Amino acid sequence: MAGVGPRLRALRRARGVTLAGLSAETGITSSTLSRLENGKLRPTLEQLLPLARAHGVPIEDLVEAPLTGDPRIHLRPMRRFGLTVVPLTRRAGGIQAYKVIYPPASRARATSLQTHEGYEWFYVLNGHIRFVLGDQEFRLGPGEVAEFDTRVPHRIGSAGDEPAELLTLFGPQGERAHLSTARD
Structure with missing residues (x-):
């Protein structure tokens, strides 16, 4: 305790x-x-x-219940604003990873553009999404990636009759995802 x-x-x-x-x-x-x-x-x-x-x-x-010795990760999805969000990181602060499932466009709630502090990167796993960033609109499908400053007005939602699944990295203080490679 x-x-x-x-x-x-x-x-x-x-x-x-x-x-x-x-x-x-x-x-x-x-x-x-x-x-x-x-x-x-x-x-x-x-x-x-x-x-x-x-x-x-x-x-x-x-x-913090005692560990059971079971090495499997038991992901616990949450419902937030009509979305299913599965946190993939368990530590507070820094870049957070989530799997986000957007309902089919026909069942999604109409939302306005939003802004907030941070930086976001997402990869479309399944389905198609409609991504509005400022005055631009994009349709992305499986395997496509986007990254953006969340202070720019934006909206993400499913673009089809099927749910859309995204892998999302979010840095609340504006951290960007970085890929480092060893140099020979």
């Missing part, structure tokens, strides 16, 4: 949520959340359940 506070803080910061925002999501006061994150208050089950739900993680991730 000693590591619960730092894990809670890391999850909140990774989502870019303030204590006040998390308080509104969970119904737990900001001061209680602060005391939990600083280790000054031992969490109860009644506090951990809404926190796990808000962060989209199983409660075991908050209390």
Whole structure:
């Protein structure tokens, strides 16, 4: 239980949520959340359940249940804004990796262009996507890649009757994906 506070803080910061925002999501006061994150208050089950739900993680991730010896990775998909998002990295901060599944265009919610801090790279695994970046529009299919500064207005969505699956790398502080090769 000693590591619960730092894990809670890391999850909140990774989502870019303030204590006040998390308080509104969970119904737990900001001061209680602060005391939990600083280790000054031992969490109860009644506090951990809404926190796990808000962060989209199983409660075991908050209390760090002992390892079972099973080397397999058990990915836990989350539903966010009509998308299915599977986090592929488990550490807070730095570049994050996700598998994102966009519903077929006919079932997708209409969304406006968005902007936020960061830099994103994505690879289309399956299906086709409609990618709007500023005043440009692109249709990408399997094997195609795009990267962009997320401060530019953008929107990504399925372009067909099938779901579209993307592998996404996102750097919340604007980190770009780099490929280093050894020089002979």
